[in-house]
Structures are given as C-alpha cells and as structure tokens.
Amino acid sequence: xxxxxxxxxxxxxxTLKAKQILDSCDVIAYPVKTAGEGSVALNIIRPNVDVDxxxxxxxxxxxxxxxxxxxKGWKKAYDDIMDTLESGKSIAMIxxxxxxxxxxxxxIDQMIKSKGYETALVPGVPSFCHGASLAGVPLxxxxxxxxxxxxxxxxxxxxxNALDNYENIVVMKAYKHVxxxxxxxxxxxxxxxxITVMSNIGMEDQYIGPVIKGRGYGYFTTLLIKKEEKx
Amino acid sequence: xxxxxxxxxxxxxxTLKAKQILDSCDVIAYPVKTAGEGSVALNIIRPNVDVDxxxxxxxxxxxxxxxxxxxKGWKKAYDDIMDTLESGKSIAMIxxxxxxxxxxxxxIDQMIKSKGYETALVPGVPSFCHGASLAGVPLxxxxxxxxxxxxxxxxxxxxxNALDNYENIVVMKAYKHVxxxxxxxxxxxxxxxxITVMSNIGMEDQYIGPVIKGRGYGYFTTLLIKKEEKx
Numbered sequence: 001x002x003x004x005x006x007x008x009x010x011x012x013x014x015t016l017k018a019k020q021i022l023d024s025c026d027v028i029a030y031p032v033k034t035a036g037e038g039s040v041a042l043n044i045i046r047p048n049v050d051v052d053x054x055x056x057x058x059x060x061x062x063x064x065x066x067x068x069x070x071x072k073g074w075k076k077a078y079d080d081i082m083d084t085l086e087s088g089k090s091i092a093m094i095x096x097x098x099x100x101x102x103x104x105x106x107x108i109d110q111m112i113k114s115k116g117y118e119t120a121l122v123p124g125v126p127s128f129c130h131g132a133s134l135a136g137v138p139l140x141x142x143x144x145x146x147x148x149x150x151x152x153x154x155x156x157x158x159x160x161n162a163l164d165n166y167e168n169i170v171v172m173k174a175y176k177h178v179x180x181x182x183x184x185x186x187x188x189x190x191x192x193x194x195i196t197v198m199s200n201i202g203m204e205d206q207y208i209g210p211v212i213k214g215r216g217y218g219y220f221t222t223l224l225i226k227k228e229e230k231x
Numbered sequence: 232x233x234x235x236x237x238x239x240x241x242x243x244x245x246t247l248k249a250k251q252i253l254d255s256c257d258v259i260a261y262p263v264k265t266a267g268e269g270s271v272a273l274n275i276i277r278p279n280v281d282v283d284x285x286x287x288x289x290x291x292x293x294x295x296x297x298x299x300x301x302x303k304g305w306k307k308a309y310d311d312i313m314d315t316l317e318s319g320k321s322i323a324m325i326x327x328x329x330x331x332x333x334x335x336x337x338x339i340d341q342m343i344k345s346k347g348y349e350t351a352l353v354p355g356v357p358s359f360c361h362g363a364s365l366a367g368v369p370l371x372x373x374x375x376x377x378x379x380x381x382x383x384x385x386x387x388x389x390x391x392n393a394l395d396n397y398e399n400i401v402v403m404k405a406y407k408h409v410x411x412x413x414x415x416x417x418x419x420x421x422x423x424x425x426i427t428v429m430s431n432i433g434m435e436d437q438y439i440g441p442v443i444k445g446r447g448y449g450y451f452t453t454l455l456i457k458k459e460e461k462x
Contacts, residue, residue: 003364005356005360005364007246008354010248011247012246012247012248012251013246013247013248013353013354014246014247015238015243015244015245015246015247015356016242016243016244016245016246016247016250016279017241017243017244019247020243048247098356098360099364100360100363100364100368100369100370100371101360101369101370101371101377102371102372102373103369104372106367106368106369106372109367110367113367119367121364121365121367122244122364123239123244123356123360123361123363123364124356124360125246125329125354125355125356126357126360129236129329129331129332129354129355129357130354132331132354133234133330133331133352133353133354134352136337136340136341136344136350136352137331137337138331138332138334138337139331139332140331140332140333140379140381141333141335141337142333142381143381143383143384143386144381145378145379145380145381145386145389146332146378146379147376147377147378147379147397148371148376148377148378148379149376150371150373150374150375150376152374153374155374155376158376158396158397161392161396165389165392166378166389
C-alpha cells in the first residue's frame with residue numbers, strides 16, 4: 001500500500017518516485033468529501049500517468065458533524081483496501097500537496113501497517129512552497145523561524161502570538177479572514193505590504209500579489225506574512 | 232535562469248519539472264561553502280540527469296565572518312551568471328530541499344530579475360516532509376499549527392514559546408541540542424516520547440526513532456515534537 005503525495009497543483013511537480021509507483025500499481029484511489037465530486041489530485045497526475053489503464057477507486061471521507069457517519073466512510077475504504085491487498089493487487093492512494101501536512105492519509109497507513117502489510121509513503125511539494133516560488137518570496141531565511149497556521153477555524157489568538165514571536169507566518173485557508181488578518185498585522189505596527197496573497201493557484205482566477213482592500217479571495221487562499229517592513 | 236529545488240536527498244524525490252529543465256539547460260551550477268567540497272545536490276540529480284554532458288560550475292558562498300569576503304563570492308557568482316546568460320546559454324542552479332526554506336538562492340533570483348532576464352523557480356520537497364514520511368508521523372493535522380525552528384543558534388526561548396502555544400514543532404539542525412531540547416519538553420510536562428528524531432537521513436548512520444539518552448546525533452538532525460502525550 002502506497003501513500004503518494006502528488007504536489008500542489010502543477011503536474012510537473014509530481015516526483016519521479018510518485019510517477020514510477022503510480023505507473024506500476026494496479027489500483028489508484030483518491031479521497032473525496034462528497035461522492036462524485038471529482039479529484040484535483042487525479043487531474044494533477046493525468047498528464048503524466050495513464051490513469052485510464054488503471055482501476056480507479058473513490059473513497060468518501062465526509063466532514064459530517066455526526067462522527068458515526070464519518071466512521072462509516074473510513075470503514076468502507078478500509079475494507080476495500082484490505083480486500084484489494086488480499087487479492088494480491090497493489091494500491092496507491094493519492095493526496096494533494098504533501099501527505100504529512102493536513103492530510104488524513106497517515107491514519108490509513110497506520111491501519112494497514114497494523115495488519116502486517118508493507119506500506120510506503122512518498123512525500124511531495126507542499127502548497128506553501130509552490131506559492132513562495134511563484135511569488136518569488138522566501139518562506140524563511142538564515143536563523144528565522146516559520147509558523148504555519150490553518151485558519152479553517154478562528155485562529156486570531158494564535159496569529160497574534162505568531163506576530164509577536166516569529167519572523168515568518170504562513171496562513172492557510174485564509175480566504176474569509178484576509179481583511180481581519182491584515183488589520184491585525186497593521187495593529188502590530190507592520191505594513192500591509194508584509195503580506196503576500198497566494199490565491200487559487202493554478203486556477204483561472206489565480207492571484208499572487210499584495211492585499212487589495214475590499215477584494216474577495218477564493219477558497220484556496222494562503223497568506224505569507226514576513227515581518228520586514230514596519231509601518 | 233532557473234532556480235531548481237532537488238529535494239531532500241532521495242534521487243526519486245526530484246520533480247518531473249526539475250528533471251526536464253536540468254536535462255535541457257546548458258549549465259548546471261551548485262553552491263558550496265568551501266571550494267572543492269563537493270555537492271550533495273549534484274549527487275542527488277546524477278542518477279536521473281546526465282550531468283557529465285553539461286558544463287558544471289561551482290560557486291563559493293562562504294560563511295566567513297568577514298562580510299566583505301562573503302560579498303566577493305557573491306559578486307564572482309553573479310558575474311559568471313551574467314556572462315553565461317549574455318552568451319546565450321541557459322543556466323540552472325540547484326538547491327537541496329526546497330529553495331524557499333533556508334536557501335540563499337532567492338537573492339540570486341532577485342538580482343538576475345532586476346537585470347531584465349527571465350527567471351523561474353521550481354519548488355521541491357523539504358527535508359522535514361521527507362523525514363515525516365520516513366518516520367510515518369504526520370507533521371500537522373486538521374486545525375493544528377506547525378512551527379519550524381532552525382537551531383543553528385540557541386533558540387530555547389523560541390522553543391519555549393512554541394511548546395506553550397503550538398501543537399507541532401520541527402526543530403532543524405538540532406544535533407548539539409537534542410538533550411537540552413528533550414529536557415525542556417519534559418520540563419513542560421510532556422513525555423520524551425513526543426519527540427521523533429530524524430538524523431542523517433539517507434546516510435550510512437541514518438537514525439529515525441525516539442530520543443535515546445546519551446547518544447550523539449549527526450549534523451543533519453531534525454526533531455519533530457508532537458505535544459500528544461503528557462508525562
């Protein structure tokens with residue numbers, strides 16, 4: 001059983017090892033939140049892997065507030081993986097970005113390993129490294145530290161601590177909070193120009209640049225805050 | 232001019248895009264601290280790129296405490312890059328891991344761009360993502376934050392803040408400080424089993440596992456601290 005990171009969106013950022021394993025495995029699986037919604041990870045590998053020659057499986061890991069419902073999805077995926085492995089087929093599950101960062105794949109790896117099957121994990125390029133390259137802005141240099149904060153829930157208290165104590169901050173899933181975060185950065189005496197917006201990278205409405213007040217941003221919005229310029 | 236991340240050490244973790252650019256460029260350059268010391272990054276690409284068919288250049292970026300000496304190395308590299316580009320040749324400079332994390336390449340990118348030449352940056356797999364995959368330990372999950380601290384200078388104050396306020400901490404260049412860091416983790420009420428050591432990955436004396444008291448660790452030692460288990 002392989003856990004394969006496919007990188008942040010650019011098909012060229014697939015690693016040689018990921019391609020080699022995907023080329024040779026029997027089954028490619030991908031996780032979704034809702035049945036049939038499609039997979040960004042699958043689209044990333046299509047230009048370099050002959051997906052149509054493989055068995056492709058979709059596993060639904062819902063974000064249902066009812067945990068019993070969520071567990072049903074896990075059990076179904078787990079049973080299918082075990083059946084596949086017991087039939088002698090190899091299976092690779094693909095994950096956007098890098099699988100050690102905000103991915104649930106590690107849980108599957110641990111379950112399968114506990115049953116005595118061999119597993120392997122292939123790391124990938126995280127989305128924030130891609131964004132930094134596209135923006136031409138280093139994430140961290142020399143002796144500086146870096147904080148990565150997911151803003152899917154309100155994290156202003158964490159952000160305040162980060163602004164007080166660390167040189168570089170990556171805020172993921174910032175889309176609804178860009179204005180609030182900018183206000184906090186400015187309230188700490190830094191210029192809004194410390195913030196680089198990396199929004200919907202690789203999509204039609206991709207935006208990389210400074211914060212524009214009043215503009216809305218897409219769901220996949222990451223902010224890079226470098227505490228260089230005081231107001 | 233291309234800035235190419237070659238990943239953390241496993242040649243298979245080179246990206247398809249990095250390989251494609253390295254295959255087609257005229258000159259491959261690599262940075263060293265001391266002339267003739269050799270390049271880990273160059274060894275990483277050798278199995279997949281025909282390095283011997285290229286012009287290969289070494290640029291010395293010393294860590295000399297005399298900044299004037301350091302600047303001499305920068306100027307020499309910069310002049311050579313400009314000569315190469317003006318002669319119509321394409322040049323790719325390779326960087327270990329990902330170039331937005333603790334790399335000085337961004338500075339070269341900005342210099343060359345300011346002269347009107349086109350540049351491109353190719354992100355890569357950072358060493359801590361590789362370590363997490365090898366250890367089978369997630370760096371961060373769900374709504375948790377992550378702090379990355381380089382310990383090349385004493386950073387105990389930063390580490391203390393991180394232990395008080397964040398769920399996951401990566402400590403890079405921890406080798407001389409493993410014992411001190413373990414003591415601080417324990418003094419905060421957490422078990423030493425919260426720490427995964429990832430030391431000299433890919434080398435003969437690679438070690439991935441829990442902290443062993445009294446053992447020494449190699450220069451390339453990264454710690455992953457997950458505040459899960461209270462003492």
